[in-house]
Amino acid sequence: MTTGFQRCGEFALALLLLLLCAAFRRTLEADPVTHMLVQLPALAWAGWLFAGVASVRRPRLEAAPTNAGGGAGLLIVFFGIVFWMLPRSIDGALTSPEIEAAKFLTVPFLVGAPLRLSWYRAHPILRGFLLSNALSMLGVLAWLYMAAPIRVCNSYLVEDQQRLGLAFLLVALSLAAIWGGRLFFKPDGGSAGDLLPDLKANGSTSYDT
Numbered sequence: 001m002t003t004g005f006q007r008c009g010e011f012a013l014a015l016l017l018l019l020l021c022a023a024f025r026r027t028l029e030a031d032p033v034t035h036m037l038v039q040l041p042a043l044a045w046a047g048w049l050f051a052g053v054a055s056v057r058r059p060r061l062e063a064a065p066t067n068a069g070g071g072a073g074l075l076i077v078f079f080g081i082v083f084w085m086l087p088r089s090i091d092g093a094l095t096s097p098e099i100e101a102a103k104f105l106t107v108p109f110l111v112g113a114p115l116r117l118s119w120y121r122a123h124p125i126l127r128g129f130l131l132s133n134a135l136s137m138l139g140v141l142a143w144l145y146m147a148a149p150i151r152v153c154n155s156y157l158v159e160d161q162q163r164l165g166l167a168f169l170l171v172a173l174s175l176a177a178i179w180g181g182r183l184f185f186k187p188d189g190g191s192a193g194d195l196l197p198d199l200k201a202n203g204s205t206s207y208d209t
């Protein structure tokens with residue numbers, strides 16, 4: 001019964017996130033920091049929550065043989081994140097209704113959802129490798145946006161993208177601190193892939209290890 005209430009809560013929260021992202025779309029997209037570090041993560045979080053609800057009704061989603069070890073799902077997540085980190089994609093979402101609609105579909109269901117279905121099926125070493133690469137990618141983006149003398153995104157000013165670069169740097173440092181803290185100060189020693197919520201400990205279905 002508790003699990004049922006939790007899943008209903010996740011579904012309601014996912015819908016709320018999508019509605020808020022749509023309702024405040026203009027406000028969030030007016031600034032590159034809120035566009036890339038608030039709206040896009042919120043859409044991915046909505047997909048993460050939807051996947052949790054769907055996996056209870058369709059357990060085969062988590063046990064799909066085509067996603068053994070989580071590799072296929074994480075590959076989809078990787079390409080989805082890379083695509084929406086490109087300045088051209090961000091510009092397109094601001095100028096084209098079709099690309100904007102694609103963002104609202106692909107970020108939840110090609111980033112957030114497969115991430116939840118695949119993350120804890122992957123080996124901890126693979127998760128650690130992906131986390132380290134994500135941190136390095138954030139660092140490179142931070143340098144790019146802060147150092148570029150011209151507008152990388154045509155829809156935003158140079159000052160805007162410099163603020164975005166600084167925000168990327170702060171996010172990278174914060175995630176590195178959290179990850180390092182879990183590795184060195186977690187009572188059980190943690191693992192290379194410990195950063196996202198531990199779904200096993202919160203009543204989720206089992207994952208391959």
